[in-house]
Ligand code: AGV
């Protein structure tokens with residue numbers, strides 16, 4: 001059993017990641033927290049609780065983060081968490097399995113890692129702000145961390161940030177809080193970075209929507225289709241709002257690592273100026289990260305759709 005702690009930021013693919021994690025056989029989900037980065041924190045936390053109440057076999061409490069980033073996400077994207085929180089499938093009457101914790105997310109992460117008998121894999125599908133706080137408050141915690149699996153960063157020329165005063169080279173989770181990435185890079189935690197190199201291979205397309213529609217008699221597949229109906233697909237060409245299955249790929253990598261390929265690089269990050277949030281190769285001062293740079297696209301979509309079919 002893999003011991004997983006999941007920290008996310010409330011987007012559609014973050015919440016679908018939680019849904020899929022709850023249906024993986026060899027995963028023991030020891031904790032969940034949400035940060036109001038690509039979402040507002042209240043609906044992100046509330047939807048997480050409802051997801052656990054609806055689909056988890058055992059209780060898991062949820063912590064909210066009070067941390068703030070440097071470069072805010074567009075409001076339109078942050079609104080998706082309200083849509084997810086309102087979905088009927090998450091609002092049936094269920095046993096209350098997931099309490100809202102009083103402590104801040106970083107305190108919950110420290111406590112859950114400390115109390116785990118085995119070392120813990122950290123799954124982060126938003127900015128690294130809470131983890132940076134964890135390692136700053138308690139630097140010895142890294143000895144109990146198996147590794148970090150993070151959706152973030154890219155070494156491609158083009159990232160996915162299109163904002164005034166920025167050159168477009170960064171990925172959003174890194175851009176929201178570049179200093180946090182630097183703080184985490186400065187530890188010796190093993191990092192698997194699910195970068196845009198691999199997530200660019202899994203856009204939401206009409207073909208994917210249609211495949212889910214065709215199998216909507218499975219409640220879990222219908223849930224995928226309804227959730228992703230909130231976001232724009234790739235039709236003719238990629239735009240700033242085209243949606244990819246960024247976090248779902250990152251989560252699928254936990255459950256089925258054979259889906260991807262990766263290679264090691266020495267990485268660094270710019271924390272200031274027009275390239276802030278850009279991760280870059282730095283053979284002299286960089287730290288080693290394993291970049292997930294390829295995914296078997298069809299096998300990936302089959303894997304997540306099959307997992308969703310297990311939902312009851
Ligand atoms: O950069 C990808 C990250 C992922 O964690 N997020 C969305 C995923 O949850 C930010 C993001 C980039 N482009 C977006 C994003 C878009 N077009 N819509 C919403 N979020």
Ligand code: CA
Nearest residue numbers: 011014125126
């Ligand atoms: Ca996210």
